[in-house]
Amino acid sequence: MVVLVVLGLMIWFTTMRSLPVVQATGASFVTSSDWLPSAGDLGTLSFVYGTLVTAAVAMLLAVPVAIGVALFLSEIAPKRLRTPLAYLIDLLAAVPSVVYGLWGVLVLVPFLGNHVWGPVSDHAGGFPLFEGPATGRSYATAGIVLAIMALPIITAITREVIATVPSAHREAALALGATRWEVIRLAVLPYAKSGITGAVMLGLGRAMGETIAVALVIGGSSTISASLFHPGYTMASVIANEFPEATGDHINALIGIGVLLFVLTLIINVGARLLVWRTARKLR
Amino acid sequence: MAAGELRPEAAVEVRELAAFFGSRQVLRDISFEMPRHSVTAIIGPSGSGKSTLIRTINRMHEVVPGARHTGSVLVDGADVYGEGVDPVDVRRRVGMVFQRPNPFPTMSIYDNVAAGLRLNGIRGPKAQLDQIVEESLQGAGLWREVKDRLATSAANLSGGQQQRLCIARAIALEPDVLLMDEPASALDPQSTLRIEDLMVQLKEQYTIVIVTHNMQQAARVADFTAFMTTLEEGAPADLVEFDRTDAIFTNPARTETQDYVTGRFG
Numbered sequence: 280m281v282v283l284v285v286l287g288l289m290i291w292f293t294t295m296r297s298l299p300v301v302q303a304t305g306a307s308f309v310t311s312s313d314w315l316p317s318a319g320d321l322g323t324l325s326f327v328y329g330t331l332v333t334a335a336v337a338m339l340l341a342v343p344v345a346i347g348v349a350l351f352l353s354e355i356a357p358k359r360l361r362t363p364l365a366y367l368i369d370l371l372a373a374v375p376s377v378v379y380g381l382w383g384v385l386v387l388v389p390f391l392g393n394h395v396w397g398p399v400s401d402h403a404g405g406f407p408l409f410e411g412p413a414t415g416r417s418y419a420t421a422g423i424v425l426a427i428m429a430l431p432i433i434t435a436i437t438r439e440v441i442a443t444v445p446s447a448h449r450e451a452a453l454a455l456g457a458t459r460w461e462v463i464r465l466a467v468l469p470y471a472k473s474g475i476t477g478a479v480m481l482g483l484g485r486a487m488g489e490t491i492a493v494a495l496v497i498g499g500s501s502t503i504s505a506s507l508f509h510p511g512y513t514m515a516s517v518i519a520n521e522f523p524e525a526t527g528d529h530i531n532a533l534i535g536i537g538v539l540l541f542v543l544t545l546i547i548n549v550g551a552r553l554l555v556w557r558t559a560r561k562l563r
Numbered sequence: 564m565a566a567g568e569l570r571p572e573a574a575v576e577v578r579e580l581a582a583f584f585g586s587r588q589v590l591r592d593i594s595f596e597m598p599r600h601s602v603t604a605i606i607g608p609s610g611s612g613k614s615t616l617i618r619t620i621n622r623m624h625e626v627v628p629g630a631r632h633t634g635s636v637l638v639d640g641a642d643v644y645g646e647g648v649d650p651v652d653v654r655r656r657v658g659m660v661f662q663r664p665n666p667f668p669t670m671s672i673y674d675n676v677a678a679g680l681r682l683n684g685i686r687g688p689k690a691q692l693d694q695i696v697e698e699s700l701q702g703a704g705l706w707r708e709v710k711d712r713l714a715t716s717a718a719n720l721s722g723g724q725q726q727r728l729c730i731a732r733a734i735a736l737e738p739d740v741l742l743m744d745e746p747a748s749a750l751d752p753q754s755t756l757r758i759e760d761l762m763v764q765l766k767e768q769y770t771i772v773i774v775t776h777n778m779q780q781a782a783r784v785a786d787f788t789a790f791m792t793t794l795e796e797g798a799p800a801d802l803v804e805f806d807r808t809d810a811i812f813t814n815p816a817r818t819e820t821q822d823y824v825t826g827r828f829g
Contacts, residue, residue: 358628447661448665448667448668450623450626450661451666452667452678453623453626453654454623454654455654455658455682455733455736456651456652456682457651461682465667469667469668469669469670472669
């Protein structure tokens with residue numbers, strides 16, 4: 280109840296603050312990527328784009344690894360290794376995000392920029408996603424940092440979901456002559472599928488909402504670029520970076536971006552739930 | 564034990580078997596033979612290691628952490644615990660039906676029956692798979708009820724139908740032996756009778772070992788019956804008596820058996 284009231288107040292306050300400027304800007308608030316608050320240009324499309332692209336890169340990297348790690352920890356690893364390894368993964372979640380950001384900017388940005396993104400774009404630059412000039416501060420680097428940050432959440436929840444798979448299903452598969460992998464494929468994954476989707480959604484929420492770590496490594500450019508190796512901005516990080524110096528409509532527009540981010544995560548969450556629900560129903 | 568009266572051809576032979584969970588011993592010195600093409604019932608009070616015994620036959624016992632055994636189990640004369648024997652192969656030859664029906668809930672009826680075949684790399688043309696699925700469902704007495712909805716989820720079947728689906732899934736692999744761990748204990752009387760009829764039919768092709776604590780059930784379906792119990796407080800369970808079912812129920816050699824089958828104990 281209290282949570283709902285607080286949530287309601289938050290939505291009401293932020294919407295009220297940002298509504299006038301959003302109304303004045305009109306549709307171009309979300310359809311334009313011209314962001315020059317001093318000149319009254321308040322198009323936020325490049326931030327929406329940056330949020331979606333970095334989150335997509337993060338999920339693409341984190342989801343397979345997280346599910347793999349969770350399966351390894353709960354099905355394959357020797358019993359005495361499980362607890363310490365799981366603890367190590369959980370520890371990743373305890374690292375403050377600003378520390379990830381500092382590590383990203385001091386280690387990842389120079390390393391990836393010089394030794395990975397650069398060579399890749401030299402060889403595959405014809406492909407728009409990898410077009411140069413490649414810089415360390417880019418969508419791709421932000422995606423990697425976000426992947427590492429989302430990994431422990433997805434892993435921890437996936438492990439818990441796997442632990443709820445009834446032993447009757449495992450035994451059914453084993454008794455048919457299933458190997459360890461076949462038990463996973465036949466009994467564990469189908470049962471855990473919707474729970475794992477939930478885990479991925481939480482990870483996605485983390486990736487889309489992450490602020491400071493992204494602000495440090497994404498480069499801060501309000502342009503839309505197809506190349507993952509170009510600098511950009513995300514909704515959360517632009518708010519963090521510009522809020523201290525913003526005044527007047529600029530502040531209200533930043534608050535508007537916050538509302539937009541909330542709506543976006545809501546849409547993606549509901550969409551994913553519907554997807555799970557529909558695939559579950561199709562089986563009936 | 565009246566071993567001389569048994570048919571010589573044993574499908575399953577248990578020799579000096581003992582089973583443990585960690586340091587706790589649950590079975591000791593079990594030796595007997597389950598004849599081919601017959602139903603052997605294992606009866607006894609709860610906690611007398613009946614399930615553990617049949618789980619050693621298809622090596623499901625060792626799936627439980629800390630579980631181990633000594634002694635040997637022979638299926639068709641070959642030690643299932645022999646060196647280099649893969650438990651996966653043992654389980655393919657020794658099918659199992661569990662106490663609670665456990666079809667794969669996210670799979671269709673068809674896919675449930677075909678699951679074991681696909682696992683074991685039996686591919687061939689679709690028509691061949693279709694035929695095995697149909698034969699298995701017919702063998703389990705379920706074909707007529709489900710033939711028009713093979714693609715629907717197995718989760719929508721009744722408990723009795725689900726259990727027969729599990730039987731179809733097990734016999735699709737044409738196992739040598741079919742183990743049934745209280746297959747009817749979670750079912751209503753109607754479904755129980757169907758499963759019992761099925762056992763009598765299936766023994767024409769398979770050797771069936773059934774765990775039950777329903778003595779009437781053992782008397783109705785089993786050719787041979789083994790009675791297990793713990794003879795001393797806290798001790799591992801023993802095989803008290805093994806004989807033809809009618810002998811166990813009408814003229815048991817041991818007073819413990821007599822007490823159990825007449826309801827004075829257990």
